[in-house]
Amino acid sequence: MSEAIALVSSPPRLRLLGQFRLEIGTETVELCRNGQRLLAFLGLRGRVCRTVLAGTLWPEVTEEHARGSLRTTLWKLPRGDTPLIGACGDSLLVAPALRVDVHTLTRTALGVVQGCGPPLHARPPLGLLVGEDLLPGWDEDWILMERERLRQLRLHALDALAEALVRQGRPALAMEAAWAGVRAEPLRESAHRAVVAAHLAEGNVSEAVRHYDAFRRLLNEELGVEPSPRFARMLPERLPARTTPPGWGTGRDDLRAWPG
Numbered sequence: 001m002s003e004a005i006a007l008v009s010s011p012p013r014l015r016l017l018g019q020f021r022l023e024i025g026t027e028t029v030e031l032c033r034n035g036q037r038l039l040a041f042l043g044l045r046g047r048v049c050r051t052v053l054a055g056t057l058w059p060e061v062t063e064e065h066a067r068g069s070l071r072t073t074l075w076k077l078p079r080g081d082t083p084l085i086g087a088c089g090d091s092l093l094v095a096p097a098l099r100v101d102v103h104t105l106t107r108t109a110l111g112v113v114q115g116c117g118p119p120l121h122a123r124p125p126l127g128l129l130v131g132e133d134l135l136p137g138w139d140e141d142w143i144l145m146e147r148e149r150l151r152q153l154r155l156h157a158l159d160a161l162a163e164a165l166v167r168q169g170r171p172a173l174a175m176e177a178a179w180a181g182v183r184a185e186p187l188r189e190s191a192h193r194a195v196v197a198a199h200l201a202e203g204n205v206s207e208a209v210r211h212y213d214a215f216r217r218l219l220n221e222e223l224g225v226e227p228s229p230r231f232a233r234m235l236p237e238r239l240p241a242r243t244t245p246p247g248w249g250t251g252r253d254d255l256r257a258w259p260g
Contacts, residue, residue, distance in 0.1 A: 010025060010026075011082070011097045011098065011099050012024045012025075012082060012084060012095075012097060012098050012099070013098075013099045013100075013101070014039060014040075014043045014094075014098055014099065014100045014101070015101050016040055016043060016044070016100065016101060016102050016134055016135055017101050017102060017105065017131050017132045017133070017134060018131070018132035018133075018135075018136070019135075019136075020036045020040060020135060022039065022084075024078065024080065024082075029078055031076075031077070031078075032073075032076060034057070034069065034072075034073045034076075035073055035076055035077055037057055037140075038053075038057060038070070038073050038074070038077075038085075039077075039084065039085075039094075040135060040138075040143075041053065041056065041057060041142065042085060042092060042093065042094045043094055043098070043100040043102065044100075044102060044142075044146055046093060046094060047088070047091050047092070047093035048091060048092055048093070049090055049091050050067065050070060050090050050091065050092060051063065051067070051090070053070060053092060054066035054067045054069065054070040056142055057069070057070070058070070074092075082095060082097050082098075083095050084098055102134065102150065104128070105128055105129075105131070105150065105153075105154075106150070106153065108125050108128050108129070108157070109128075109129060109153045109154055109156070109157035110153070110157075112125070112129075112157040112160050112161050112164070113153070113156050113157050113160050115160075115164075124161055124165060124173055124177065125161075126161075126173075126176060126177060126180065129154050129157050129158055129161065129177075129180065130154075130158075130180045130184075133147055133150075133151070134146055134147040134150050135147070151184075154184070155181055155184060155185060155188065155190075155191070158177050158178070158180050158181040158184070158191065158194075159178075159181060159190045159191060159194055161174075161177040162174045162175075162177040162178040162181070162194035162197070162198065163194065163197070165177060165198075166194075166197050166198055166201045169201075171198045171199075171201040171202045172198075172202075174194065174197070174198040174201070175195065175198040175199075177194070178191055178192075178194035178195040178197075178198055179195065181194060182195060186218070187218070187219065187222060187223065189215075189219075189227060189228060189231060192211065192212075192215045192227075192231070193230075193231055193234065195211055196208045196211055196212055196231075196234055196235070197234065199211065200234070205235075205236060208234075208235060209235055212227070212231065212232075212234075212235055215227060
């Protein structure tokens with residue numbers, strides 16, 4: 001006697017990190033540009049008043065025209081067993097079943113920043129923290145602000161992850177997280193402090209000093225400032241006279257020599 005097998009379809013997925021992509025089941029659904037903008041805005045904000053939504057997406061026309069464009073765009077969205085957008089009074093919201101990758105990134109990064117780093121021996125979430133930017137090429141104000149918010153959150157999460165991995169005695173993985181932060185923002189001191197902390201955790205004082213010196217030259221060259229006293233205090237006291245290690249020139253040249 002045969003048994004009936006219930007096939008549970010995967011929930012719809014909205015991917016906003018990198019190029020826009022809506023996946024329903026095993027298929028990628030093509031949307032018009034306004035449909036993409038509508039889903040992206042709601043995917044980022046969750047629940048939005050119709051007037052605010054229409055005014056943000058169509059700011060150059062009258063409110064009546066903007067609301068008409070909103071109605072047309074909603075009508076053109078794909079319809080299926082699982083709606084993508086729901087209504088609550090005068091507000092629109094994404095359906096609970098819709099999985100948005102930005103929310104996964106945000107939860108992961110906030111968990112790391114709040115001290116909920118990876119358990120000992122677990123694989124750190126580096127892949128998610130160093131992934132693609134939010135909708136590259138989109139230049140609307142609401143995207144630019146959200147993109148910068150996510151960039152800052154990722155950088156703080158990489159700093160916190162590197163620190164947590166050093167505490168766990170995993171300096172090699174801490175170095176990976178630290179270097180990811182350096183590559184994302186080469187003048188960010190906290191990322192360079194994380195690199196030095198990982199070197200010191202392995203007992204590689206010479207590597208730590210060399211990295212500090214290279215960053216110091218780069219910072220002076222680009223901004224005309226010195227690293228913070230906090231950074232300098234990380235290193236052991238050095239002898240008064242010291243020559244630059246062979247092979248290290250200006251800070252900019254040193255940065256090119258760094259892994260990346």
